[in-house]
Amino acid sequence: MEKDTIVFFDTTLRDGEQSPGASMNLKEKLLVANQLAALGVNVIEAGFPISSQGDFEAVKIISQQVKTSSIAGLCRASEKDVTTCWNAVKYAKKPRIHIFLATSDLHIEKKLQKTRTQILDMAVKVIKYGKSLCKDVEFSAEDAGRSNMDFLCKVVEAVIDAGATTINIPDTVGYTTPIEFGKKIAEIRRRVPNINKATISVHCHNDLGLAVANSLSAIENGARQIECTINGIGERAGNASLEEIAMTLKVRPNYYNVKHSIKTNELYNTSKLVSRLTGILVQVNKAIVGANAFAHESGIHQDGVLKARETYEIMSPADVGVPESLLVLGKHSGRHAFFKRIKDLGYKLDEKTLEHLFEKFKILADKKKTVFDDDIIALIEEDTSSGKEAFILNYLSATSGTGTIPTATVKISKSGANKKVKTVTLQGAACGSGPVDATYKAIDKIINMDIKLTDFSLRSISSGEDALGEVVLKAEYKGMVYSGKGTSTDIIEASAKAYMQAINKAKLFYDNKKGK
Numbered sequence: 337m338e339k340d341t342i343v344f345f346d347t348t349l350r351d352g353e354q355s356p357g358a359s360m361n362l363k364e365k366l367l368v369a370n371q372l373a374a375l376g377v378n379v380i381e382a383g384f385p386i387s388s389q390g391d392f393e394a395v396k397i398i399s400q401q402v403k404t405s406s407i408a409g410l411c412r413a414s415e416k417d418v419t420t421c422w423n424a425v426k427y428a429k430k431p432r433i434h435i436f437l438a439t440s441d442l443h444i445e446k447k448l449q450k451t452r453t454q455i456l457d458m459a460v461k462v463i464k465y466g467k468s469l470c471k472d473v474e475f476s477a478e479d480a481g482r483s484n485m486d487f488l489c490k491v492v493e494a495v496i497d498a499g500a501t502t503i504n505i506p507d508t509v510g511y512t513t514p515i516e517f518g519k520k521i522a523e524i525r526r527r528v529p530n531i532n533k534a535t536i537s538v539h540c541h542n543d544l545g546l547a548v549a550n551s552l553s554a555i556e557n558g559a560r561q562i563e564c565t566i567n568g569i570g571e572r573a574g575n576a577s578l579e580e581i582a583m584t585l586k587v588r589p590n591y592y593n594v595k596h597s598i599k600t601n602e603l604y605n606t607s608k609l610v611s612r613l614t615g616i617l618v619q620v621n622k623a624i625v626g627a628n629a630f631a632h633e634s635g636i637h638q639d640g641v642l643k644a645r646e647t648y649e650i651m652s653p654a655d656v657g658v659p660e661s662l663l664v665l666g667k668h669s670g671r672h673a674f675f676k677r678i679k680d681l682g683y684k685l686d687e688k689t690l691e692h693l694f695e696k697f698k699i700l701a702d703k704k705k706t707v708f709d710d711d712i713i714a715l716i717e718e719d720t721s722s723g724k725e726a727f728i729l730n731y732l733s734a735t736s737g738t739g740t741i742p743t744a745t746v747k748i749s750k751s752g753a754n755k756k757v758k759t760v761t762l763q764g765a766a767c768g769s770g771p772v773d774a775t776y777k778a779i780d781k782i783i784n785m786d787i788k789l790t791d792f793s794l795r796s797i798s799s800g801e802d803a804l805g806e807v808v809l810k811a812e813y814k815g816m817v818y819s820g821k822g823t824s825t826d827i828i829e830a831s832a833k834a835y836m837q838a839i840n841k842a843k844l845f846y847d848n849k850k851g852k
């Protein structure tokens with residue numbers, strides 16, 4: 337039997353944008369819309385056209401430019417809203433008008449200050465009007481989760497007769513629970529005689545953290561459109577997260593037995609883009625796209641993953657577009673992961689040295705949250721080298737000021753690779769955009785290594801006129817990143833010390849690897 341298709345209706349650009357502080361400008365909305373199309377989203381709700389001129393323009397431009405997905409605009413049960421929405425979405429290859437009207441007594445009486453009869457009339461009238469403009473009309477029974485089932489079924493039947501082709505059952509305030517919500521969907525299918533003329537959709541909010549569970553329960557009970565957002569952003573606690581639903585359907589195909597068009601390997605990219613443009617960070621333990629979703633710190637898990645990834649990963653990082661799983665080294669890590677990292681760093685060490693290093697690693701890990709590659713390199717080098725630095729900075733003079741070209745002169749002694757080659761002291765000078773830049777350029781001239789500064793930060797670590805400045809930096813050499821730290825009351829000197837430390841680490845590591 338042919339599998340049913342789940343329509344993915346993404347509302348990141350409408351409900352997602354209702355998250356406080358998430359507003360995006362036209363250019364940003366267009367970027368997200370194009371990425372949603374690349375992700376394979378079937379319907380993109382691009383905005384609420386009557387809400388502002390900016391939103392109207394965004395929906396219009398997205399309709400003009402994004403041609404592979406249907407483009408929907410939201411409107412209230414008002415002719416003016418619907419006309420405005422149509423004027424924005426009519427440029428789409430597949431336009432959709434999405435009209436909502438609350439059906440719960442609470443909303444009807446308190447918010448809309450109307451009666452059930454008036455709501456029924458308004459819904460039918462506005463759907464007929466929408467249908468006169470556009471063949472694809474969706475009706476949302478706002479607060480369906482708390483609506484009286486008899487009245488809800490009555491409204492649903494009436495709006496299908498009036499021309500609605502998608503019926504959305506929102507759990508607007510995230511109040512329902514999965515079994516209960518699934519039963520509501522099943523009841524609507526059972527009780528509404530013309531329900532087969534429309535697609536049942538759900539739109540679940542996450543106030544109790546149940547938005548995804550409720551959406552999946554709805555699928556089990558016959559819903560065939562899911563409204564969701566990237567990273568689960570949206571009003572209050574957000575909406576059901578697209579990536580979690582798409583991956584559940586992918587990871588458990590036999591359980592759900594449905595198909596969909598989401599290209600899951602675009603999920604990570606999309607999540608990053610939405611997070612960057614809205615400024616809403618993704619929590620590290622967020623399912624699918626959080627920074628820790630494919631990271632393992634504990635030794636038993638790391639050992640399992642190294643032997644067979646499936647022991648602790650139910651999906652492959654590549655399936656969601658994450659480059660690779662991470663084995664993070666920390667106090668819970670064990671020998672398998674630690675020894676593998678040493679091997680990956682290019683070291684070949686005997687068993688006794690490895691055991692000794694592992695003991696030192698555990699002591700360090702007790703003091704530090706995460707042990708990075710350069711911490712491990714430092715442990716190895718402390719253990720295996722004479723501790724002698726390849727380059728020593730003997731002299732530094734840097735000048736700068738208004739109307740002066742920043743210049744630096746350095747003297748560095750370069751130790752011989754073995755006893756036969758003598759230590760030499762070399763001098764170099766350079767100009768730069770500032771005194772630190774000039775100093776680094778002068779050092780570069782002498783050391784003759786293609787080292788690139790990738791990160792630099794300066795802070796004061798004590799107070800008063802003679803406060804100590806601390807420079808922490810990262811530099812890249814032959815594909816590896818090395819950190820350096822320098823402290824001095826003179827920030828140019830602190831910068832030079834930090835740079836020299838990174839250079840010496842790089843030199844030592846590279847020479848050891850070459851077996852020098």
Ligand SMILES: CC(=O)SCCNC(=O)CCNC(=O)[C@H](O)C(C)(C)COP(=O)(O)OP(=O)(O)OC[C@H]1O[C@@H](n2cnc3c(N)ncnc32)[C@H](O)[C@@H]1OP(=O)(O)O
Pocket residue numbers: 351354384386387388411412413414436437438447448478508571
């Ligand atoms: C569950 C949801 O997420 S629904 C979507 C929520 N999203 C938004 O509200 C974002 C965009 N909204 C806006 O920009 C503004 O609210 C606008 C432009 C739509 C309306 O602004 P205003 O005219 O100033 O009205 P305001 O927002 O203060 O109040 C809403 C009005 O719409 C009415 N209303 C609410 N829902 C509906 C509906 N589905 N159909 C008809 N009228 C409705 C309210 O009863 C109220 O009417 P009243 O002015 O007669 O009391």
Ligand SMILES: CC(C)C(=O)C(=O)O
Pocket residue numbers: 351410436476477478479504506507508509539541
């Ligand atoms: C407009 C509807 C779909 C909505 O956002 C809700 O009910 O939460």
